[in-house]
Amino acid sequence: MSNLTNLEFVGLDISGKNYLSWVLDVEMHLNAKGLSETIKENNDASIQDLAKALIFIRHHLDQGLKDEYLTVKEPFELWRNLKERYDHQRTVILPKARYDWLHLRLQDFKTVSEYNSVMFKISSQLLLCGEKITDDDMLEKTFSTFHASNMVLQQQYREKGFTKYSQLISCLLVAEQNNELLLKNHEARPTSSNPFPEVNGVSYYNNTKGRGRGRSRKRGHGKHRGYNPGNGQNRHGASAKHDKEKRENNPKHAESICYRCGMNGHWEYNCRTARHLVDLYQASLKDKGKTIESNNVFIDDDFDIPHLDVEDYLEPVNEHQN
Incomplete structure (x- = not known):
């Protein structure tokens, strides 16, 4: 392997497939060394130059070729033998x-x-x-x-x-x-596309801080709407203590009241009360001074059916206890 690292170009393969390029490399290097006359017929080069040229040529041969032409002592003779053997590559x-x-x-x-x-x-x-x-x-x-x-x-x-x-x-x-x-610019941003809008994280945080989610301002995440446990402030800036006192002074709002049907225990956004009952409740709010009959039925005069209230279907409490 150390011999391969010292090669100035690729050596001649025994198959001769790189013979044409090898010949060109040898000729150029011999010219650079002043030894180009050594591979010509009837040359008058010195013994030292002939030896240098022969060593250089053999150094760039496959090991099998070195063994085959071991007895050749003249660079021109070796050059001619290789040409006769591989010149058909042309x-x-x-x-x-x-x-x-x-x-x-x-x-x-x-x-x-x-x-x-x-x-x-x-x-x-x-x-x-x-x-x-x-x-x-x-x-x-x-x-x-x-x-x-x-x-x-x-x-x-x-x-x-x-x-x-x-x-x-x-x-x-x-x-x-x-x-x-x-093409790279087009793939990064195709035609008719807009760049991504910039997001102001500070404004987003301030606008959503302490607010509930939903379409109604009455909606929140729990019983105490707008309460933020992180800083003790509600969405209107009042302290948690003030909010608690307000609820205690106004027991009407201490419990969750549905503004849709008037019942306790749920909010307006998750109300499941029937529509006709909701209409009755809303009508009662508009006209509190009037009594609205929820079961008024008009029938023919031939049938005399008395009007019954809810109390008529229930037994007196005292009698039931006795």
């Missing part, structure tokens, strides 16, 4: 690269970055196989593979007159980022 990669280039379409990718990466990969493979892809080729490939829904946009980009593929990609990347930002 004929294998070229048809695949041509196929990928033919079916490359911008509309098949979710992002411009993904499309741009595949574009450079295919063009590099074609270049290694001896076929050069120009900027005009890449521009035309991009323009002709826009999605059908973006035909107007495609024509606008054509009219800009780009001469380099990199200029078009830069413009597309900026447009893509702006579109993503617009």
